[in-house]
Amino acid sequence: MPRLKRVDSDDSIGAPWIEAAPSSHQECFSPGASKAVLTRTGKAQESRAAAINRTESSASSCVGVQACAGGEEGPASLEAVMRFRGHRVKVKSTATHVSWKAVNQAAGCCVDRRKLARRVPFDEVLSALALNKQPVCCYARDHSFVIYTFSRAGSADPNTWRPEEYVLTAASGEAVREWVALINGRLQALRDRPRNLLVYVNPFSGARRARHIWERVAAPVFQRARVAVTVVETAKMDHAKEMVELMKAEELAGYQGVVAVGGDGLFQEVVAGLLARRARGDVTAHRIRVGHIPAGSTDAVAYTLHGARCAATAAMHIALGDRLSLDAGRMAAADGTVRHFVCQAGYGFMGDVMRFSERLRFMGPVRYDVTGALQLLRGASYRVSLAYREATSTTADVQQLCTSQCEVCRLAGIRMEGPHGAYHRSATTSALLGGSAAATAVVVNSTGATHVGAGGGLGTPLGGSSPHATSPPGPLAASHGIVTSASAGAVLGTPLGSRNASAPLPVSSAGAAPGGASGAATADATPLQPGTPVHGAHGATAPAASSSAAAAQAWQAQALGMFTSATAGWFTPYPHAGAAHGAPGSSGAGAAGPVAGSGSTHSMSGHGTGDAAAGGQASGAGHGAAGGLALTAAAPGAALSGSLATDGSGVGVGSSGGGQGHALLRAPSAPLSWGHQHLQHLAAGPHSQDNSSGPLHATAATHAAPAPLAAAVPGTAGGGGAGGGGFVRASFPRSGGGGGAGSACGGSPRGPSSLTGFAAAAAAPEQLPPPSLSSNSVSVTATAVAGGAGGGGTAGAPSGPAGAVSQPLHNGMPASSGPAGNGDGGSGGGDGSGGLCTAPVTDAEGWTHVEGEFASIMCVVTPCRSDKSKRGIIPNGHLSDGRMYLVLVSKCAHPNFLRFLIRLSARGLVDRCLPHVRVVPITALRVSPLPGGHYLGGCLWDAAAPESAWNVDGELLHCADVRVDVLRGAVEVFARGPETPASARQHR
Numbered sequence: 001m002p003r004l005k006r007v008d009s010d011d012s013i014g015a016p017w018i019e020a021a022p023s024s025h026q027e028c029f030s031p032g033a034s035k036a037v038l039t040r041t042g043k044a045q046e047s048r049a050a051a052i053n054r055t056e057s058s059a060s061s062c063v064g065v066q067a068c069a070g071g072e073e074g075p076a077s078l079e080a081v082m083r084f085r086g087h088r089v090k091v092k093s094t095a096t097h098v099s100w101k102a103v104n105q106a107a108g109c110c111v112d113r114r115k116l117a118r119r120v121p122f123d124e125v126l127s128a129l130a131l132n133k134q135p136v137c138c139y140a141r142d143h144s145f146v147i148y149t150f151s152r153a154g155s156a157d158p159n160t161w162r163p164e165e166y167v168l169t170a171a172s173g174e175a176v177r178e179w180v181a182l183i184n185g186r187l188q189a190l191r192d193r194p195r196n197l198l199v200y201v202n203p204f205s206g207a208r209r210a211r212h213i214w215e216r217v218a219a220p221v222f223q224r225a226r227v228a229v230t231v232v233e234t235a236k237m238d239h240a241k242e243m244v245e246l247m248k249a250e251e252l253a254g255y256q257g258v259v260a261v262g263g264d265g266l267f268q269e270v271v272a273g274l275l276a277r278r279a280r281g282d283v284t285a286h287r288i289r290v291g292h293i294p295a296g297s298t299d300a301v302a303y304t305l306h307g308a309r310c311a312a313t314a315a316m317h318i319a320l321g322d323r324l325s326l327d328a329g330r331m332a333a334a335d336g337t338v339r340h341f342v343c344q345a346g347y348g349f350m351g352d353v354m355r356f357s358e359r360l361r362f363m364g365p366v367r368y369d370v371t372g373a374l375q376l377l378r379g380a381s382y383r384v385s386l387a388y389r390e391a392t393s394t395t396a397d398v399q400q401l402c403t404s405q406c407e408v409c410r411l412a413g414i415r416m417e418g419p420h421g422a423y424h425r426s427a428t429t430s431a432l433l434g435g436s437a438a439a440t441a442v443v444v445n446s447t448g449a450t451h452v453g454a455g456g457g458l459g460t461p462l463g464g465s466s467p468h469a470t471s472p473p474g475p476l477a478a479s480h481g482i483v484t485s486a487s488a489g490a491v492l493g494t495p496l497g498s499r500n501a502s503a504p505l506p507v508s509s510a511g512a513a514p515g516g517a518s519g520a521a522t523a524d525a526t527p528l529q530p531g532t533p534v535h536g537a538h539g540a541t542a543p544a545a546s547s548s549a550a551a552a553q554a555w556q557a558q559a560l561g562m563f564t565s566a567t568a569g570w571f572t573p574y575p576h577a578g579a580a581h582g583a584p585g586s587s588g589a590g591a592a593g594p595v596a597g598s599g600s601t602h603s604m605s606g607h608g609t610g611d612a613a614a615g616g617q618a619s620g621a622g623h624g625a626a627g628g629l630a631l632t633a634a635a636p637g638a639a640l641s642g643s644l645a646t647d648g649s650g651v652g653v654g655s656s657g658g659g660q661g662h663a664l665l666r667a668p669s670a671p672l673s674w675g676h677q678h679l680q681h682l683a684a685g686p687h688s689q690d691n692s693s694g695p696l697h698a699t700a701a702t703h704a705a706p707a708p709l710a711a712a713v714p715g716t717a718g719g720g721g722a723g724g725g726g727f728v729r730a731s732f733p734r735s736g737g738g739g740g741a742g743s744a745c746g747g748s749p750r751g752p753s754s755l756t757g758f759a760a761a762a763a764a765p766e767q768l769p770p771p772s773l774s775s776n777s778v779s780v781t782a783t784a785v786a787g788g789a790g791g792g793g794t795a796g797a798p799s800g801p802a803g804a805v806s807q808p809l810h811n812g813m814p815a816s817s818g819p820a821g822n823g824d825g826g827s828g829g830g831d832g833s834g835g836l837c838t839a840p841v842t843d844a845e846g847w848t849h850v851e852g853e854f855a856s857i858m859c860v861v862t863p864c865r866s867d868k869s870k871r872g873i874i875p876n877g878h879l880s881d882g883r884m885y886l887v888l889v890s891k892c893a894h895p896n897f898l899r900f901l902i903r904l905s906a907r908g909l910v911d912r913c914l915p916h917v918r919v920v921p922i923t924a925l926r927v928s929p930l931p932g933g934h935y936l937g938g939c940l941w942d943a944a945a946p947e948s949a950w951n952v953d954g955e956l957l958h959c960a961d962v963r964v965d966v967l968r969g970a971v972e973v974f975a976r977g978p979e980t981p982a983s984a985r986q987h988r
């Protein structure tokens with residue numbers, strides 16, 4: 001049976017040392033909570049007071065109290081001289097805060113006056129209380145009162161709050177009463193403060209310390225804030241949900257909020273109960289806020305909401321009445337089960353971890369680590385059919401700031417004009433001032449930067465023109481030559497830009513044939529020098545084939561060291577998709593490679609994506625695909641150049657010998673359906689020749705001697721087999737790409753970064769605009785993917801005559817064309833894992849359909865922070881923007897899945913942060929399991945379950961066939977969002 005304990009506001013604990021202030025607020029604020037805790041505190045304080053008594057003899061000496069005109073709640077401002085920690089301080093109260101600092105003569109030379117100064121906003125005060133004549137703490141004397149508030153742990157961790165008690169000693173009992181009445185009167189005006197809460201405690205959460213945490217940590221906070229609580233211990237699974245759902249409306253209306261003391265599962269139960277009420281039209285449920293006091297195993301909800309996994313902090317957020325809207329995901333399974341989540345739902349790895357860890361509950365929270373390691377070894381992947389609706393690119397909804405001090409919002413130029421300056425505080429502040437609950441939101445960035453969460457859209461804040469945009473060659477003009485490889489899978493690249501003329505040309509090889517075979521080059525080791533005329537070869541027939549192959553191999557060996565194209569084997573291709581890649585545009589294995597030396601360019605495509613984590617870490621990846629590029633016999637000394645315009649278009653210009661070529665990467669003005677495209681990249685073969693116009697094009701025009709994308713040199717004809725192409729990566733500076741930069745780098749995911757030859761202009765840091773906020777915003781690095789020779793016609797069936805070729809972005813880019821550099825060194829070039837899913841198809845209703853084999857599928861509706869991912873799975877995810885993020889991790893080898901986990905844990909995910917990871921903003925998702933899948937050791941933990949299960953915010957859902965929708969602003973929570981050190985400083 002549940003234990004239900006009602007603690008009403010008149011249930012005074014009668015602590016002997018506390019004398020309730022004889023003010024008009026006495027009854028309303030009479031304390032009611034854990035007597036044991038207070039008693040212990042009192043004893044400690046008494047002993048400390050006794051110690052101080054020995055050293056301090058003088059009592060307070062107060063001078064006059066000055067009051068300014070005020071209304072019913074007492075004077076608007078008060079001033080008085082009191083004693084604080086034994087020193088005389090001047091105390092002032094204004095409409096928004098109370099503050100004090102040492103009076104001049106009070107502090108001696110050895111006293112740090114700064115330590116005596118405090119400024120406490122009323123919306124951070126729990127309460128004020130007159131103290132008994134008997135001192136209860138070291139500084140208490142006659143006529144003392146205490147202000148209960150908190151302090152931040154420090155600028156390094158502003159989100160962890162410590163309870164604070166400031167004891168001030170006034171001149172008289174009258175002055176104490178006046179001050180206590182004034183402070184408590186101000187607090188009463190805060191409309192968002194809860195007065196009555198329903199609390200659920202799950203005694204089985206985490207390490208079974210929920211009851212202890214409630215009694216020792218949380219309850220005292222509510223007692224100090226004078227919040228009445230009704231406590232219920234849950235007795236079974238879904239107990240809290242049922243109670244919330246079935247409670248009488250009048251009873252529920254008596255509460256301002258429901259608090260879950262436990263893990264994410266308990267919080268989710270409360271949310272589910274409220275949403276169930278709302279679904280049947282109960283309006284009471286709309287105004288009930290939900291709080292989470294972390295006492296579970298993961299506590300991602302509390303971590304996400306407050307930026308700290310700290311019960312005292314969470315309790316104070318609740319007691320202070322913080323308010324925030326939160327999106328929720330709704331997962332409806334085919335078997336009729338419905339679950340809600342506010343962090344993430346995961347299938348595959350996450351589901352397997354949860355499924356098995358449930359059997360290890362006795363281990364406590366460490367069970368997740370153990371199970372995670374086992375599942376990593378198991379390396380399972382599952383075949384599924386996916387359909388999702390991409391989130392449209394919307395502009396920021398400034399009414400929907402996701403958090404109070406969201407760094408992303410701040411960078412996007414969205415801020416709140418509040419009484420404490422131009423930043424958003426909790427709604428309580430404005431309520432305090434008598435205004436509406438929401439402060440005024442303003443967009444201060446005239447560049448039109450969008451709110452990240454709502455923005456989406458490729459190329460979001462492209463910003464203004466870069467100096468490089470219109471300076472075509474500039475420092476990039478001198479580029480060098482090109483090369484080719486005749487070996488299957490080998491691709492050569494020439495860096496654009498400022499590479500040293502004698503620098504070796506990096507070569508990459510990432511060709512991977514279906515089934516995992518890589519088109520590895522096998523040549524000798526003579527580095528190819530810039531300008532060396534090399535002909536693209538076509539199978540083994542081209543005259544230059546062998547030499548170019550040798551050269552290619554040499555470069556490959558040099559550039560990639562041990563990571564030959566076999567590295568691509570890390571990324572196990574998925575056969576059925578691999579086949580799909582090679583097909584379009586291929587003209588038969590080995591038969592239709594680009595005509596060696598003909599200079600024809602078959603296709604090029606590219607697009608830019610970029611990402612930057614909040615906080616200014618810019619990263620991004622741009623991609624250009626050159627499918628089946630013809631290799632040109634670049635004349636010695638051929639010059640190539642490239643640039644990428646900042647208006648969203650990029651232009652690569654190359655010239656070689658007497659001819660010239662250029663490639664245009666053009667970003668659309670309209671928002672891109674980028675997630676779709678990414679999947680198309682994932683799926684499309686490197687040489688698919690679908691020339692349908694897409695939102696993003698790359699055009700390559702060549703004359704005489706083409707130099708597509710200024711540096712891209714394709715692989716050439718190879719033997720049979722489709723699959724990954726090689727990669728030539730051209731790097732562009734972000735910001736919509738100032739000067740084009742050229743680089744050619746290895747396709748190995750672990751290709752040394754030094755292989756990337758950035759143009760000097762591209763690297764100029766001062767040219768970089770503010771960091772992008774979106775995970776899909778701006779080009780940072782462009783990758784030219786040469787449709788590799790890797791066989792299977794990928795060597796580029798000539799798709800047209802030499803000359804201009806226009807092709808949608810997604811074509812010609814192998815699925816494996818991986819995210820080249822992402823600005824943070826996140827990944828290398830292609831991974832050869834192409835073909836892990838089918839080509840996405842979008843139906844008339846806007847659903848995009850994909851089939852594939854994935855190691856992990858996640859739906860992340862908020863950033864989802866936790867101990868395991870402190871920045872959040874999706875650091876830029878917002879709390880209430882009506883979208884969630886679909887994270888797809890393709891089937892991959894163990895080391896690459898480990899890389900994914902490390903990335904997730906260390907920095908969070910952005911699209912293409914790793915070659916096998918896609919992040920797509922969506923609003924709805926359907927997942928159906930398909931037969932197939934791979935894992936070691938059979939289905940290790942549940943032989944009867946060939947499919948994975950869903951881990952829905954820490955709760956298992958065994959039916960894999962689900963539909964997920966986002967419920968925008970589904971719940972109101974007691975939170976203000978994590979603070980940044982900067983915003984925390986503004987509080988002080």
Ligand SMILES: Nc1ncnc2c1ncn2[C@@H]1O[C@H](COP(=O)(O)OP(=O)(O)OP(=O)(O)O)[C@@H](O)[C@H]1O
Binds near residue numbers: 235298
């Ligand atoms: N008295 C109870 N006995 C057994 N199970 C309970 C009881 N009360 C709640 N539960 C269930 O326990 C499950 C786990 O609870 P909770 O989420 O609070 O802890 P956790 O799983 O350890 O933490 P986390 O979800 O953060 O990993 C929930 O599904 C909840 O419904």
